[in-house]
Amino acid sequence: MKKTKVISLLAVSVLSVSLLAACGNNNSSSSSDNKTEQSSKAEVFAGATQGTDSFADLQKGFAKNGAWLNATKGDMDASGKTLTVEGLFLGDGQVARKLAIYNQDDNHKITDRYTLTVDKIEVKSPGFYISNGTVKGNVDVFAPGFHAQNGTVAGSVAGEATIDGNLTFASQDLLDAYNELPDAQKVKVTGTTSVVKGDVVSFEAGGITAGSHGNVTYSFKGNGTDTETGATTGTKDVSVLTKALGKDGAWLVSANGDVDASGKDITVDGTFLNEDATVQRTLAMIDQNDSHQVTKSHTLTVDRLIIKSPGFDLEGGNIKGDVYVAENASIKARDMKDTDGKSIQSEIDGNLYFATQDQLDTYKALDAANQFKVSGTVGVKTAK
Numbered sequence: 001m002k003k004t005k006v007i008s009l010l011a012v013s014v015l016s017v018s019l020l021a022a023c024g025n026n027n028s029s030s031s032s033d034n035k036t037e038q039s040s041k042a043e044v045f046a047g048a049t050q051g052t053d054s055f056a057d058l059q060k061g062f063a064k065n066g067a068w069l070n071a072t073k074g075d076m077d078a079s080g081k082t083l084t085v086e087g088l089f090l091g092d093g094q095v096a097r098k099l100a101i102y103n104q105d106d107n108h109k110i111t112d113r114y115t116l117t118v119d120k121i122e123v124k125s126p127g128f129y130i131s132n133g134t135v136k137g138n139v140d141v142f143a144p145g146f147h148a149q150n151g152t153v154a155g156s157v158a159g160e161a162t163i164d165g166n167l168t169f170a171s172q173d174l175l176d177a178y179n180e181l182p183d184a185q186k187v188k189v190t191g192t193t194s195v196v197k198g199d200v201v202s203f204e205a206g207g208i209t210a211g212s213h214g215n216v217t218y219s220f221k222g223n224g225t226d227t228e229t230g231a232t233t234g235t236k237d238v239s240v241l242t243k244a245l246g247k248d249g250a251w252l253v254s255a256n257g258d259v260d261a262s263g264k265d266i267t268v269d270g271t272f273l274n275e276d277a278t279v280q281r282t283l284a285m286i287d288q289n290d291s292h293q294v295t296k297s298h299t300l301t302v303d304r305l306i307i308k309s310p311g312f313d314l315e316g317g318n319i320k321g322d323v324y325v326a327e328n329a330s331i332k333a334r335d336m337k338d339t340d341g342k343s344i345q346s347e348i349d350g351n352l353y354f355a356t357q358d359q360l361d362t363y364k365a366l367d368a369a370n371q372f373k374v375s376g377t378v379g380v381k382t383a384k
Contacts, residue, residue, distance in 0.1 A: 050071075050073055051071035051072050051073030051074070051100070051103070052070075052071070052072060052073060053072070053073055053074055053076065055076060055078040055081060055083075058070055058072065058076070058078075058083065059083060059084070062083060062084065062085045062086070062097070062099075062125075063084075063086060063087065064086045064087035064215075065087070065215065066087065066213070066215075067089075067213040067214060068089035068090065068091035068096055068097055068098060068213060068214030068215075069091055069098045069100065069214070070098070070099060070100070071099070071100035071101070071102075072100070072101050072114050072116055072133075073103070073114075074112075074114055075114050075115045075116075075117075076114070076115075076116050076117065077117045078116070078117060078118045079117050079118070079119070080118075080119050081118050081119055082118065082119055082120050082121070082122060083116075083118050083120075083121045083122070084121075084122045084124065085097055085099075085121065085122065085123050085124055085125045085128055086124045086125060087124075087125055087215065087216075088125065088126065088203060088215075088216040088277065089125060089127075089210075089213075089214040089215060089216055090208075090210040090214045090216055090271075090279070091127075091214050093279065093310045093311075093328060093330075094127065094278075094279055094310075094311075095126050095127040095145065095216075095273070095277055095278060095279055096127040096128075096129065096145075096214075097125040097126075097127055097128040097129070098128075098129055098131055098149075099116075099121075099128070099129070099130050099131060099135075100131045100132070100133075101113065101114045101115070101116050101130065101131065101132055101133025101134065101135070101161075102114060102131065102132035102133050110132060113132050113133045113134070114133045114134075115133065115134040115135075115136055115164075116133065116134070116135050116136065116137075117136040117137060118135065118136070118137040119137055119138070120137050120138040120139065120140055120165075121135060121137065121138075121139045121140070122140050122142065123139065123140065123141045123142060123143055123146055124142045124143050124201050125143055125201075126143045126144050126145045126201070126203065126277040126278075127143075127144075127145035127277075128141075128143065128145065128146055129145075129146065129147045129148060129149050129161075130148055130149070130161040130163070130187055131148075131149040131161060132149065132150060132161055133161065133162070134161075134162040134163075134164055135162070135163050135164065135165070136164040136165065137163075137164070137165045138163075138165040138166045138167070138168070138191070139163050139165065139166075139167050139168070139187075140168050140170070140196070140198070141167070141168065141169045141170065141174055141178075142170045142174075142198055142199065142200055142201050143174075143200070143201040143277075144174060144177060144276060144277060144278075145177075145277075145278075146169075146174070146178060147178070147181055147185040147186070147187075148160065148161035148184075148185055148186055148187040148188075149161060149185070150184065160187070160188040161187050161188065162187065162188040162189075162190070163187050163188070163189045163190065163191070164190045164191075165189075165190065165191050166189070166191035166192045166193070166194070167187065167189045167191070167192070167193045167194075168193075168194055168195065168196040169194075169195050169196075170195075170196070170197060170198035170199065170200045171195065171197065171198075171200050172195050173200075174195075174200065175193070175194075175195050203273060203275075203276075203277035204218070204221045204222070204273075204275070205221070205222065205251055205272070205273055205274050205275045206218050206219070206220050206221035206222055206251075206272065206273060207219035207220050207247065207248065207270050207271065207272055208271050208272065208273055209271065210271070216273075219247070219248075219270075220248065233254075233256065234254040234255050234256030234257075234284075235254070235255060235256065235259075236255060236256060236257040236258070236259055237259075238259060238260070238261045238264070238266075241253065241255065241259055241261075241266070241300075242261075242266050245266060245267070245268045245269070245281075245283065246267070246269055246270065247269045247270035248270070249270070250272075251272035251273065251274050251280055251281055251282065252274070252280075252282045252284070253282065253283050253284070254283070254284035254285075254286075254315075255283075255284070255285050255298050255300065255317070256287065256298075257298055258298050258299050258300075258301070259285075259298070259299075259300045259301065260301045261300065261301060261302045261303075262301050262302070262303070263303050264302060264303055265302065265303055265304045265305075265306060266300075266302050266304075266305050266306070267306045267308060268281060268283070268305070268306070268307045268308060268309045268312055268329075269308045269309060270308075270309055271309060271310055272309065272311075278311070279310050279311040280311045280313070281309040281310075281311055281312040281313070282312075282313055282314075282315050282334075283300075283312075283313075283314055283315065283317075284314075284315035284316060284317070285297065285298040285299065285300055285314065285315070285316055285317020285318065286298060286315065286316035286317050286336065289339065292337075293337050293338060293339045293341070294316050294336050294337065294338050294339075294344055295339065297316055297317050297318060297344065298317045298318075299317065299318045299319070299320055300317065300318070300319050300320070300321075301320040301321060302319070302320070302321035303321055303322070304321060304322050304323070304324055304383060305319055305321060305322070305323045305324070306323075306324045306326065306383050307323065307324065307325045307326060307329045307330075307331050308326045308329050309329055310328060310329055310330055311330060312329065312330060312331050312332075313331070313332050313333065313334050314331070314332075314333050314334060314346050314372075315334040315336065316334060316336040316344060316346060317346060318346055318347040318348070318349065319346075319347070319348045319349070319350065319372075320349040320350065321349070321350045322350040322351045322352075322353065322376070323348055323350065323351070323352045323353070324353050324355075324381070324382070324383035325352075325353065325354045325355060325359060325363075326355050326382070326383070327355040327356055327359070327382075329355075329359075330359065330362070330363075331352075331363065332363070332366055332370040332371070333345070333346040333369070333370050333371060333372050334346075334370070335367075335369035335370060343369050345369070345372070345373050346372050346373070347372060347373045347374075347375070348372045348373070348374045348375065348376075349375050349376075350374075350375065350376050351374070351376035351377045351378070351379075351381075352372060352374045352376070352377070352378045352379075353377075353378075353379055353380065353381035353382070353383075354379075354380055354381075355380070355382050356380065357380055360378070360379070360380055363378075
């Protein structure tokens with residue numbers, strides 16, 4: 001079964017959020033609503049709402065029991081100190097850890113960019129990104145998904161997230177993944193970008209839950225390639241497939257033939273990490289050769305396929321029945337190739353409904369190869 005590289009999924013995750021994350025927890029100090037909300041939130045110490053001017057608080061925010069989003073509220077001079085970023089966190093539904101070095105107004109336009117001066121930042125959390133502003137010092141990356149986020153000033157791009165120092169990666173794979181990112185997601189580096197071999201932080205596949213500050217805990221680990229759930233050898237058994245797609249199933253589930261669940265609902269539920277510490281839920285309805293080319297496509301027949309998991313994708317094959325995407329969930333088709341190297345578009349013989357207009361808009365913004373050929377309606381409607 002083909003295992004998607006972390007870079008492709010992280011790129012999709014990042015692009016699904018606007019270039020400037022317009023969340024109410026960013027460091028806008030002009031909003032009285034934010035101040036009120038902040039007083040009741042434990043991530044206040046981390047500067048997640050208005051930012052902090054204390055390096056000790058910033059470090060506490062990036063500890064394993066901190067918050068996914070941490071910010072400075074001005075220039076910060078921590079010369080000679082190391083900021084260590086640790087732990088597994090979810091932010092905006094994706095594995096992420098955000099360092100915001102800027103201020104913004106109520107319309108999420110950047111009003112100021114700041115500089116954080118340190119000896120170095122050690123990145124041991126996956127999905128870590130520098131949002132605007134400058135890190136003056138070196139950045140050493142030991143986990144996948146490092147990138148940049150750039151906002152706008154007065155409607156135009158102004159400046160880049162910058163490392164005024166050197167950027168190193170603990171493995172060539174981490175550097176290669178970073179180099180495959182679009183330029184808009186790369187950090188401007190004044191020094192060198194290189195590999196300095198170190199211990200790459202690894203994470204296990206499994207079911208997860210996220211706390212109020214994005215802290216991830218495992219519901220269970222494993223089931224990543226468990227044959228019992230049909231993840232490796234595949235299944236045609238409706239009960240096995242249904243269980244595998246449930247909360248206690250596997251992130252990767254496959255069928256080795258057509259699956260007939262006529263008149264039944266199947267629900268894809270739970271939040272899962274794959275073996276690259278990326279939020280993903282995959283259903284593969286295909287046979288493949290050793291080159292990961294599709295040799296045969298299969299069809300899942302249902303009354304309704306209800307998607308409640310974020311990061312769900314169909315790795316080839318087709319759905320006969322209506323598909324409902326619940327709020328906070330997502331769906332896309334994987335761009336699969338046949339033995340001639342041609343793309344095969346997955347089909348939904350039925351309707352495709354999203355719980356919100358924003359979800360529908362996000363889906364329509366996907367590349368054509370990641371959308372489905374739908375025989376019925378594509379619109380907004382919730383499953384009853």
